[in-house]
Amino acid sequence: MKNKKSSEGVYIVSIVFFCYLHSQEVELDETKAKVDKVKEENEKLKLLLSTVLAEYNSLQMHVYNVIRQQNESSMKLDGNGNGNNEDLDVDISLRLGRSEHKISKKEEEVRKIIAENISIEKKEGSEKKRSAHGLGFRIQSFEDPNTDQTMKFDYHFREVKNKDVENKCLSSRKDFKTARNEEHHEVLEGHEQPGLKKTRVCVKAPCDDPSINDGCQWRKYGQKTAKTNPLPRSYYRCSMSSNCPVRKQVQRCGEDDTSAYMTTYEGNHDHPLPMEATHMAAGTSAAASLLQSGSSSSASLSHFFPFHHFSVSTTNSHPTVTLDLTQPNYDPNQLPNHPLSSSSLSFSSSDHPSPSNSHTLSFSGLRPQAPFTTYSHLSHQTRLSGQQ
């Protein structure tokens, strides 16, 4: 009897164990299926992200061309006796992968949401926001507010001229420098007017450390004490691409103003920029393009830098736009009356955290009366010696 009972017990236990194993297997299969599904979605999202990033990079490389075209056309209007260039609101929306005139319901919904958010922001509009530093960049034509004139462009990466100067057999240093200059000229060709030197964009920023990171990687190649300013000026070139012609100079503004640094940018990048760099690059390119096209009126530039004091000068044939982030220059009357209905995409780098070891200077520029919010995060990243 005892043997029979124990064998029955073993049988039941084995059945229970089998059932348990079976349920575990089923659960495992379900989990595997879920993981596969998540993997599949992940792949799709990766693909989508890479597509969007590629389009975004190519797009921002061509923004300044569009601005120039816009200004050329406005110049033509001036020539036809219109003479109302300053009243021409210019605002280009950048759309990724959208058709030209068809606005989907989703987009309309997004626009509604944006408009609602903005109206909330307008209600909450505080002095704090007004004093914030903004470097947002957005262009769209408001000639006809009823028409969505958002432009779609065929974006192609600018063909990077593969000069490969380093492979040339240069017999002397002079030859090397000549080759560099020729290369630089070619890169700038088409962006510079013949009589003028490279357009410069100066940004005066209030910070303790001059190493403002605009998203690019910079390599210091020199330091000089200028005659007019006893404090040393540092020279950097973009190290993101071997042939990138972009240079920048960083100099303390003066002995009495040690908290502010003047950063001067020169040239255009010949490579895609990271998110953090696009705002500054686009804004400075826009300013440079406007300046080169002759439309350097304060009204035109106020579209790009609505809250800040800026000036335009031409010294030593260097057309220069100076943007002063130390002097908020908010003037509601200067701002264009942007219709809410024409809102579209704006870019934000706020979701791109700076390296943990870097200080972040956040110029969270909110335009209190404008329907768009753009942010520009400048963080300290470039390695510099302490005395600068």
Place this chain on the structure above:
DNA sequence: CGAGTTTGACCGGCGC
């Protein structure tokens, strides 16, 4: 050891 910085020398533009 490689990448980045420092710093004196050099080059070229510009004014006189």
Place this chain on the structure above:
DNA sequence: GCGCCGGTCAAACTCG
């Protein structure tokens, strides 16, 4: 032509 001065080069140096 000469000198001044801003910009760049490149060897030496530093740092991780």
